[in-house]
Amino acid sequence: MQKCLAILLALSAMTGEAQRARDLGVPFDGAAGPLDAITDVRGIEVGHTTLISGNGPLKVGEGPVRTGVTVLFPRGKSNSDPVYAGWFSQNGNGEMTGTTWVEESGFLEGPVAITNTHSVGVVRDAIIAWSLKHPMFHQDWSLPVVAETWDGWLNDINGFHVKPEHVFSALDGAQGGAVPEGAVGGGTGMICYGFKGGIGTASRVLKKDDGAYTVGVLVQCNCGRRPQLTIAGVPVGKEITEGIPYSMFKDDEAGAQQGDRGSIIIVVATDAPLIPTQLKRLARRATMGLARTGSTSGNGSGDIFLAFSTANPHANDEPGPNTVQTVANERISPLFNATVEATEEAIVNAMVGAKTMTGIDSHTVPGLPHDKLQEVLKKYGR
Known part of the structure; x- marks a missing residue:
């Protein structure tokens, strides 16, 4: 019988063990928000169903x-007002449904979902079914945004275990506040740089002179080979070589580098007033945060990014015209910086929060060892 594990964070907190990169002393650039999470952007709610x-x-x-x-x-669940949005595909060996309409209309309508590769269809359909029961979100037609990464090394991916009721549970349980990280929700079976990966999040708050805006990032990371892994500028993956789950996560015997393994989905949110063209620019900057951790977005990688702004409420109200504000392009660079910094930290938080997991056929993926990470950072003066 499937066991639906809700939030694992509370159990981890009871042990007193550090669960986030900053708790381990990992140095990052920029000022984080109070939660250091995408939910620092007011109104955002996140929900998980873990199987x-x-x-x-x-x-x-x-x-x-x-x-x-x-x-x-x-x-949040109580406000269906669309948000301005933009998306970017760094490498398209993956899926994010609904993005052609995001590109065409400039708006994101309804929730975003992330799951495994073979569950995109059921999650998409379940969001529509959920919306039919919630008049605020109901439309005569809808094109939900659902993204994926592949978890077939640990999970029975062809067993189609994600059911509509699991999607409903995540939607109904979404809330603000701290966001559980690691092997939770869509990230449960994911692998990142040859360590256990999953869901991670982080945020940045700009200086008052730059508008005091907040940028939050949430990732589902399932990408990279071990030798690529870089944390705070340190070649961690070359220093911690034990326990690589299988050959595709390391260089070959001659030392030749292979392309990236797996994929990553990155969602960027901000309360800065940006229009769709600017949000597409913001989504592109997630690539640079990903690159800081070592990825090169190889041919087999599905690296797809979405950015949205919670500013400009009622921008899509009928009949219009509607008043819209926007940050001047000459003042947008601090938001780019914040996106890069929060993306890097969110990826590391996903690995720090994930524990060793054994899945199908006794395949085991190790969690990033906290003590060894600290030792390596100290070795390099970080």
């Missing part, structure tokens, strides 16, 4: 199961 059950040999349709779904409401 973990079974052990041993893979039996398609039965398990083991290591998967789930993560959802995000830009203005």
Whole structure:
């Protein structure tokens, strides 16, 4: 029987063990918000449904199961007002539904969801079904935004274990406040740089002179090879070489570098008043935060980014015309900086928060060892 694990953060907090990169002393640039999470952008709510059950040999349709779904409401469950948005595909070996309409209209309507590669369809349909029961979000037609990364090394991905009720649970349970990280929700079965990956988040607050705006980032990271991993400028992946789960996460015997393995989805949110063309520019900057951690977005990688702004409420009201504010392009660079910094930290937070996991056929992926990470950073004066 599938066991739906809700939020794991509370259990971790009870142990007193540090769960975030800053708790381990990892140095990052920029000033984080109070929660250091995407929910520092007022109104945003995040929900997870985590599915973990079974052990041993893979039996398609039965398990083991290591998967789930993560959802995000830009203005919360009680506000369906669309937000200005833009998206960017750094490498398109992946999926994010609904983006052609985001590109065409400039708006994101409804929640965003992230899951595993083979559950995109059921999650998309479930969001529509949920919306039909919530008149505020109901439309005669809708094109939900659902993104994915592949969890088939740990999870019975062809067993289609994510069901509509799991999506409903994540949607109904979405809330503000601290965001659980690591092996939760859509990130449950993910691998990042040969360590356990998953969901991570971070935020930045700009200086008063730059508008005091907030930028928040949420990632589902499932990308990279171990030798690539860089944290705070330190080649951590070359220093911690134990426990690489399988050959595709390391260089070959001759030392030749392979392309990236896996994918990453990055969602960038801000309360700065930006229009769609500016938000597309913001989404592009997530690439630079990803690059800081070592990724080169290889041919097999699906690196797709979405950015939205919670400013300019009612910008899509009928009949219009509607008044819209925007940051001048000459003043947008601090928002770019914040996006890069928060993206880098969110990826590291995902790995720090994830614990060692064993899945199908006893495949085991190690969690990033906190003590060794601290030792390596100290070795390099960080």
